[in-house]
Amino acid sequence: MAGSTLKIQDLHVEIEGNEIIKGLDLQISGGEIHAIMGPNGTGKSTLASAIMGHPSFEITQGSVELDGEDVLEMEVDERARAGMFLAMQYPSEVTGVTTSDFLRTSINANREEGDQIPLMKFIKKMDKQMATLDMDESFSTRYLNEGFSGGEKKRNEILQLLMLEPKIAILDEVDSGLDIDALKVVSNGVNSMRSDDFGCLIITHYQRLLNYIEPDYVHVIMQGRIVKSGDAALAQRLENEGYDWIKEELGIEDERVGQSQEA
């Protein structure tokens, strides 16, 4: 099989002494699109951030490997250069640094010293991807995320995805706050990445996005664990029936983390 494999085993994550992720297993390979669904506060962003190396989270147990390499031993930037990408739910603003400068520096950071992307090639690629995402030209010269609307920030995250072409991407709520047109545009962007070389984990609490990006696997997260997995039909059922039937099935009263009663 082409592409890379991200393998998460028995992952436990704490913040300030509270365990948020409590033994999570997941494997994502090139060519696969996974979706993690779950109500608010169930640990989705914690999972995504911890995998990428967010400084606030502590991994207390378990392993994350990319093609057999220990991801947890890597610096954040090493993870990125190894082919991982996280589209963040709340991307930071960087004043005084244009989106275009940031992207070019990032692309070059992912390339060898003597192999920097030629400026014209970069501009062409950026123009093309901005067109895919229906973004105004002015974006490239605006300061990174500064004063961007919620929707603009999401598009900008996807722009970075398209420009950096990672092997494994985690998209944390890239659909929140998007109207239907924007949702289609963002989905088009993600779909344009689909190939055997690209594996993706889409985090959302609405099924809506999955109408446009059809997942191969759907997982439900509650209380910091994957409690159910299935195919696209599972997402459809959640859309129609909500989460209550799963809670009932598993005897969960409060799906959020921190209120755990063992099932």
Added chain:
Amino acid sequence: MAVETKWTFDSETVKQWAEKQEEPSWLVNKRLDALAQAEHLPLPDPDKTSLKRWKFTSFEKIDAEEPATQSFSDLPQEVSRLAGEESEVQNLIVQRDGKIAYHKVEQELEDNGVIFTDIATAVREHSDLVEKYFMSDAVRTNEHQLTALHTALMNGGVFIYVPKNVELQTPIQTIFWQDDVKTGLFNHVLMVTEANSRLTYLENYVSFTEEEANVNVVTEVYGGQGSEVKYGAIDNLESGVTSYVVRRASLAKDARIEWALGQLNEGHTISENTTYLMGDGSYGDTKTVHVGRGKQTQNFTSDVVAYGKRTEGYILTHGVMKDNATSIFNGINKIEKGGTNSHSEQTGRVLMLSSRARGDANPILLIDEDDVTAGHAASVGKIDPIQMFYMKSRGLSQTEAERLIIHGFLEPVVGALPIEAVKTRLAEVIERKVY
């Protein structure tokens, strides 16, 4: 206050030196008077910085050698590159230790009666004009020991005079280069812009050795009614240089000045920038960037003082602190009684890159008038770890991410510099200072 030197500059020496340069008698007398005052005047007393151990007068002479030639190609490359390609040079004076090393003016200046000459020539050829303004109002001889010494020993600088209604298209540039560390540099920039004139000016202060040296800089700008000045500066003196820098402007009705100052000296520095909004409707905008590193101690003061009605005064200061450096940033917006309907704003931000560095931002508003609007904001902070995470998650190393963050942080001032080539130059200096 202790003067740490055996005083080698007695009045007889100064008198002979001044007369040898054929200075007019008003200046010779002003120098001698200043020298006498310097002996008993105290050092300046900048807020929160003690100058007791600073060596402002460790130089041995005030008269450096004349450069052998004045041709561009004889300038050392590290100096000439500050001006760019010779073919692109417009109006430029380069001085080495106060002596002319290169001088070029465009026809535009001559056609419009603009004076742009070294200060030594100016005192001979435009004596009345220089006398009217030199160390008389915006900066005065008797403020403290260093202003008095400045008048007494002034040995470099330029005079710029733009007549009424002349809107200069080509910028005026200077490079003040200290080469001989034994010669103290007392550099004076005197700028007079008459009514409704326009001028863009850029200066560089540079040196390249780490030996102990002294630089004393005074700029006086007299902005006539309705005139507009864009004033850019890059201070980049080496670590052995103890410098005192004061740049002030006094503005008549509806006059404007925009300062963009890159304060990037490597040694101990006292630097003050003040705009006096004397006339109604006058406008002052000060933007400064600063990088402190190594063991240097610096004290920066930015003042805008409003006397006129309907004035506007803005101060924006961004500083980056590294290593064991200490910097104090004092920003003062003052609105005097009578400055009705004036507006003032001030923002000071300091980015700390090291826990051993010290950076203090002290914004002060002094308002003696009711009918005004004013605001200020100050912050001292570190790089946000979440922001760092975001940037690293795209593959940038810690160093690359910091570099971008710092450039971005300083961009409001770098971007305000009036000439593209100078922006690039400032970005370069920052780059070198930060890494």
